[in-house]
Amino acid sequence: MEVLPTCMDVEHSRVYIDQLYSNDSQKCFQAVSELKFAVIGSVREKGSIIEQGVVVRLLQILRAPELDILLKTEVATVLNSLAKGLPEHAAALVQAGLLPVLWEQLESCPSGGSGSAYTQMLLCCLRSIYRQGCAPPPPAWDQKLLSSLIQHGYHPPSNQECVANILAHACKTNEQQQQLVDAGGADLVACLLCSPVSRVQLPALHCLTAMCFNNERVSSIIATKSYGGKAVPDLLVGLMARDRPRDMQLAAATALTFLHRAGALSADDPRIIYKTLQCLVRMCRRDREVWERVEAANTLAYLTEVSTDLQRTAAMTDHLIHTMNDYLKDTTPPNASVPQGISVSPVSCRQYDNPSTWPELMVGAALKVYASLGANDEDIRQRVIKTDVLMNTIVTSLSAASPPVQLAAVRCLHSLSRSVHTLRTTLQDHVVWRPLMTVLKTSNNEELVTVSSSTLCNLLLEFSPSKEQILDQGAVEFLCGLTRRPHPGLRLNAVWALMNMAFQAEHRVKVSILHHLGTDQIFRLLSDTDVHILMKTLGLLRNLLSTKGHIDQIMQCHGKEIMQAIILILEGEHSAEVKEQALCILANIADGDIAKSAIMSNEDVLKKLMNYMVIPNVKLQIAATFCISNLIWNVEEGAAERQNKLREMGVYKLLQNLMTTTDTGLFDKVKTALQQFH
């Protein structure tokens, strides 16, 4: 029969808290011990203690050099427990200045003997804070501190676990990844992966993934590290085996995925295509837990995002396409939670806190997988699109879901829209462009708008039946507006979309484009630093200036500016590819009945054309010759005068000289031109 301590007695608790401030180290120690027993396991107590401002006193004790190390260890134990409370508690500790004190104490504490217990507690405390994700990322780490931290990570296992966790949660920027590797982090991680203790291996895996993510240099260094005669990638494969705990399998697969995506392991490396991929697909099965399925699917989507081989292999592995379909229909049972003791990656651990968001997480993950699988291969696309409920899910997610799921939906749609067949069929049945336009017009998320505009671009291709309806929605004006955005990806997509829109379009559409865009903006786009934008703008002009009637009408209104723009390009420092486009536009202008005069009256341009005819670049020669050919075309009115003028300038002679060319394409063009001359 135990006597219960009445520790909830207010007077009692006040007594031991008062004693904390005592100068008598015995009494102080007693008080700290009582405090320890009170806060461990009780979230409410932790909150109460923090509110009472006790943390300041605790930090004071840590900093006092004269105080006994056993007392300090006890204080560190209390702080560790406080840090394990709610995120607010950890944040409060950080606010009170806990971190610098801990680092300082870690540096100064003696090694061996009683010092080691203190070190251990300090490391635990740091680890608990970092795991809560509330430590502010420093711009750069203190090199000395980092080195000593890494040294602690070699022994014993409890310190190893702490150090690995600290680094896993703290390593966020490219610079930090770099510093960590330079300070010996990769060697440490390789060593930890071989530890017999799984509690050490798992945070080591998280640390590795944090280091490799999106970092080519670090990844290539890590991929070549080895420990105990085994290279790190092989160690990772071992940790992915089926007899390992699930969180470990997942972490190892993620590490290998990141190594591949950062270029350290190729797509055809058997460890990637025959091990990592399968492990991830396996973890997506229906009988697995939600957190597992979501993490695995997200990682799988990232793994297969680029390589067509991986996409093809994944698409035929274990009914993956069908499995993803289940994700779209999943409902989470009530009272669900992530099992205790499971360690999800530092990046995504918080997102499973609220089970009501799980169905949405599943949908987002599945859409991302579909987006990756269908990115390049038409067969896979067709299989994906046949999936039950997919299109409905996409349409709903575009309008109703949270931004991450919206983005997943747009990515999926984007992949599907690369299929002409799909554009003409499924994407019609499911009026996707409407919610897409809404997203474009209302979203502030740059990534979302960029991918949406890419998708819209595809929807606007000539053979897309929804083109008319999109135009009616004010798409032209909107896209012209997008061309003014600072983000180059957006500008490019916008111009590309306009280019597609102008292709074989009606006159009114072309007029609308020119009206909303304005020649000023065209000039600006032609001076864009991004050459792709430049090319697409020229493409746009070329599409606008097609069909005789349109050419004449457009040149009538905007001829002067257009000629200026073309001369700007021809005179500027540009690649041959760019100049070829400009010449093609000239050739189109030369096709217009009235528009011809714009060229004929401009001696400078004619001289340039002649120069391009003899320049040692066949493509440019062909373009120039084609232009001349159009100018002198026999059938048209005024041909005789034009031919005389050009003959006077020496064009006829040039053409004759070009007859000796070995290039058949050029030869044909030259021959055709010569035949026009009387």
Next chain:
Amino acid sequence: MDSDISEMSLGQEFMRTNVDSDTDQSGTNEGVKAMETSEWLEETNKMHIHRADMNKLIMNYLVMEGFKEAAEKFSIEANIKPPMDLDQLDERIRIRTAIQNGQFQEAMRMVTALHPEILDDNSQLYFHLQQQVLIELIREGRVEEAVVYAQDHLAERGQRDPSILNELERTLALLAFDQPDTSPFGDLLHPSHRQKQVASELNAAILRAQNQEETTPLLAELLKLLLWAQDELNKKKVQYPYMTDLIKGQIEERK
């Protein structure tokens, strides 16, 4: 091993239930017949298990469960080295003893003194310990103290975790009965509940905190594997010689 197997508990009760369900399935089986019993037994006898392995299993069991003296003696008699310094067992033995004597508060303080992170990191375990305190109070009829204890320590936990709330409600429901041990929740008061659940849970948590990879005796895992294998064969309606009593090793023909 998969997580489903670890759900199966090991104790006399479970095995008896298993045997009962055996009779339910008579008469409907048209499954594959593995082989004749005599042949089966012959094949089984051909299996050779090294004595050294057997000894290791036994040592593992003794060490895991904290039978220090037995482990020391066995180490001498079987001439086998213990897997760790046996003095390390002392703390687990002390704590297990405290629990067996119903001194849960004492056990919690001991654990905290030795491994301060355990109770913070294992809230389910902590709840079960506190639940035991509550149960003891109820059993002794100290109703008012029980209610205060529940309010002070357990309420906040129940708020945060819905699965704990269920258990908590069941426990508090005992207060509604004059004779709680005959109530529908009377099972909570069985001493075996104390033994099985809390002691093992705590023991496992301490082993984990000591960075031991295994937290249950390998013998237990072996028996679970046997039960699982029999279960799988039953599901597929295979006829084979079935071990009905794990303790006695009795085998019967499944019909």
